């Protein structure tokens with residue numbers, strides 16, 4: 001019969017009730033069985049206090065810190081503490097515990113797994129209660145059962161946390177797969193749209209040639225040609241950005257790539273009265289690069305710089321070597337990038353221009369990443385500065401990444 005209590009607590013443990021409810025019922029059973037007025041399970045919280053998670057107590061318990069009162073001492077000592085209010089009980093006299101007012105017996109049993117204590121089972125009685133040896137053993141067994149209950153709920157919580165993290169990761173994976181699929185679809189669509197578009201452009205040009213001078217339809221056809229050109233630019237940009245162009249890396253001179261990219265802009269530079277300031281480290285700067293691809297990257301940076309200085313300015317192209325990297329800096333005096341846009345300029349389709357596609361920088365970035373290089377942007381002086389670093393030919397390949405050192409939003 002004495003062991004009935006263990007059976008009852010065990011039945012509680014395997015019941016489907018929430019942990020708090022199980023603990024509440026278990027402490028009530030124990031208090032009754034051991035003839036104590038109050039029984040509580042105290043666990044250590046993150047602030048270093050022992051908080052009651054389940055209690056059958058006539059009065060609320062004071063907040064105990066480690067080493068304070070009967071529960072705090074049992075926790076730090078890791079052993080059962082039993083005190084009785086009676087003349088000559090030095091332990092009772094020596095313990096400061098406001099929770100013992102009106103009580104004559106107090107008992108705290110640490111809930112301990114191996115050497116780690118995680119809580120205390122605390123019992124108080126107004127009368128003098130002496131536990132028999134059997135009851136002490138039963139108390140020990142009950143404390144172990146309570147510990148298993150607490151621990152199993154921790155495991156369950158961990159399991160829930162890990163499960164929800166896993167679910168979140170899975171959702172991210174699914175959406176990144178969807179994005180990839182979307183990318184493939186966009187690239188295919190861009191291809192499919194580009195071909196008939198070129199035909200329409202061709203027919204429009206033929207029609208224009210056949211119309212007599214002064215025909216009102218000429219204006220419409222010109223407009224059509226411009227719009228077709230715009231769509232074509234967007235389609236080409238999408239294809240360039242999405243196509244997983246494998247780079248053919250060869251040892252090449254960084255200066256030559258910049259020179260070739262600059263050739264395309266000679267007219268525009270003259271039209272907008274832009275002064276070009278070329279600063280180079282002198283001598284070839286050998287990098288491992290795909291010249292055609294790198295020219296596209298520089299084209300985009302130079303085009304942006306020129307577009308920012310329509311009323312003139314200085315375009316500075318600077319090259320140098322920094323350890324294992326060749327550095328190219330493209331800067332302008334066009335007023336710089338609005339700090340609130342700094343975090344977005346590498347996003348596909350982000351543009352502040354009326355006829356921009358917003359694909360120039362994403363394309364430049366993806367090309368540089370494929371070269372295991374980096375691209376940084378910041379506002380400097382009177383404009384924007386883009387700094388590209390590429391591994392010097394022959395040096396060990398570092399990790400690729402993009403840094404935005406400007407004020408990101």
Ligand SMILES: Nc1ncnc2c1ncn2[C@@H]1O[C@H](COP(=O)(O)OP(=O)(O)OP(=O)(O)O)[C@@H](O)[C@H]1O
Pocket residue numbers: 300304305308332334335336337338341345350351352353355356357358359360361362384
């Ligand atoms: N040198 C620069 N000075 C000021 N703003 C810039 C500069 N370079 C880029 N930006 C900003 O970054 C945005 C994105 O540039 P990106 O080259 O990707 O697209 P875009 O220039 O707008 O369009 P596209 O390249 O198709 O002509 C630009 O719209 C502009 O707001």
Ligand SMILES: [Mg+2]
Pocket residue numbers: 300303304356360361
């Ligand atoms: Mg651009």
